[in-house]
Amino acid sequence: MTSWGRASGFCVDPIEKKPLNHFYPGSSILSFGTAGCNLGCRFCQNWDLSHASKVDRLQDWAQPEDIAEAAARAGCKSVAFTYNEPIIFAEFAIETAKACRRRGIKTVAVTAGYISPEARPAFFGEMDAANVDLKAFSERFYRKLCFAHLEPVLDTLAWIRRSCATWLEVTTLVVPGENDDPDELRRLSAWCASHLGTETPLHFTGYHPAFQHATSRPTPASTLARARAIALEEGMKHVYTGNVHDASGQSTYCAGCGSLVIERSGYHLGAYRIDGAGRCEVCARTVAGWFDALPGGWGAQRRRLQVG
Numbered sequence: 686m687t688s689w690g691r692a693s694g695f696c697v698d699p700i701e702k703k704p705l706n707h708f709y710p711g712s713s714i715l716s717f718g719t720a721g722c723n724l725g726c727r728f729c730q731n732w733d734l735s736h737a738s739k740v741d742r743l744q745d746w747a748q749p750e751d752i753a754e755a756a757a758r759a760g761c762k763s764v765a766f767t768y769n770e771p772i773i774f775a776e777f778a779i780e781t782a783k784a785c786r787r788r789g790i791k792t793v794a795v796t797a798g799y800i801s802p803e804a805r806p807a808f809f810g811e812m813d814a815a816n817v818d819l820k821a822f823s824e825r826f827y828r829k830l831c832f833a834h835l836e837p838v839l840d841t842l843a844w845i846r847r848s849c850a851t852w853l854e855v856t857t858l859v860v861p862g863e864n865d866d867p868d869e870l871r872r873l874s875a876w877c878a879s880h881l882g883t884e885t886p887l888h889f890t891g892y893h894p895a896f897q898h899a900t901s902r903p904t905p906a907s908t909l910a911r912a913r914a915i916a917l918e919e920g921m922k923h924v925y926t927g928n929v930h931d932a933s934g935q936s937t938y939c940a941g942c943g944s945l946v947i948e949r950s951g952y953h954l955g956a957y958r959i960d961g962a963g964r965c966e967v968c969a970r971t972v973a974g975w976f977d978a979l980p981g982g983w984g985a986q987r988r989r990l991q992v993g
Contacts, residue, residue: 689777692717692745693768695752695990697759699952699983703767703795704888704927705854706937707974708814710947711954711981714793715756715990717745718768719777724797725832726820728860728892747993749777749784755992756790762981763791763813772800775808782811798841799833805844814852814975816888817842821857821864822873830863839876846881852975854886856927859904859912861892870912874919883920884940884973889913891928906931923973941970952985 695717700709703716722729747755756764764785766778771794782792791813798817800808809815819838820831827835845853855877859865877887889912891904909926913934916924926934930951937947944967948955958966961978965971 686774686776688719688721688774690746690748692719692747692992694745695747695755695992697761697983697986697988697990698765699985699987700763700793700981701949701952702987703765703793703816704856704890704925705793705814705816705852705886706888706925706935706947706949707854707886707923707972707976708793708852709762709791709975709977709981710937710957711983712762712977713760713981713983713986714763714765715752715759715761716765716767717752717992718766718771719774720769721773722770722797723773723799723833724770727830728858728863745992749781751993752781753784753788753790755990756785757788759990761790763793765793765795767793767795770799771796772804772808775804779808779811786811797833798838800837800841802840802844805841806849809845809849809851812851814854815845816854816856817845819855819857819873819877822869822876823864826864830860839880843880846885853881854888855881856888856890857912858890858892859908861902861904861908865904865908865912867911867915870915871919874916874921877916878920884922886923886925886974887916887921888925888927889916890926893928904928910934937972939965939968939970939972941965942968944968946972947980952983954980954982954984 794812794815906929913924922940932950935949946958957980963976
């Protein structure tokens with residue numbers, strides 16, 4: 686790989702920014718990416734990286750062991766392969782994940798899930814968690830705006846849930862006029878409930894006009910609230926809104942008794958009612974996810990880190 690060991694930069698972020706709400710809440714995560722993507726989304730929110738050449742953006746250099754050491758030194762619970770599509774630098778991500786595991790550091794893939802069946806085990810088998818971007822629930826959307834197809838992404842999601850131990854959360858960026866139709870959102874939610882399980886966290890995030898779709902409008906908060914309500918109606922238990930101020934839609938509730946178990950406002954945590962065994966303190970039902978006895982306290986900080 687010509688991009689081996691090169692990165693667009695290293696930052697320490699809150700885990701909730703990936704977004705992951707059920708994977709060590711409040712912890713810090715060392716995030717990095719390279720450049721390029723295997724999709725061509727016209728609405729890309731990270732277009733300066735996904736459509737950049739290595740000459741443009743790959744200014745930092747580090748080997749897998751350097752990244753694992755930097756994460757440990759910074760007190761990060763995990764390392765994220767993010768900002769652009771990690772599947773296109775899979776070899777480097779896999780070796781970095783192995784180096785992190787030797788140091789007790791978790792790894793996270795933030796991905797569109799557009800990967801062949803043959804390659805899935807090698808990639809996701811090394812990841813402790815993944816947030817997969819389910820961009821829409823229509824083939825038309827994927828072909829028109831992403832130059833890709835829906836079915837391989839659905840296959841990847843179902844495979845992760847069925848065939849590996851990787852913790853899974855799903856995100857849909859809601860683009861006004863493109864994938865915000867209530868019927869489509871209902872079908873997306875029903876598919877997730879049926880194929881991924883009702884306790885798989887589902888995030889609906891707000892779109893900000895960018896790249897070749899910059900003339901469209903931002904996603905209204907009311908649209909995200911409606912998407913969340915539809916998913917809850919379809920049986921999903923942990924549905925979140927993002928990129929908007931919505932403390933209720935960003936907090937976690939017990940799938941059993943409905944009690945507030947993690948209070949969130951943006952990237953800040955408030956009440957935390959999950960015990961050391963990962964159970965609701967009110968009804969003792971296990972909360973789906975990976976949790977420590979106490980939440981992290983990283984908050985909304987974002988800190989640039991020198992690695993290597």
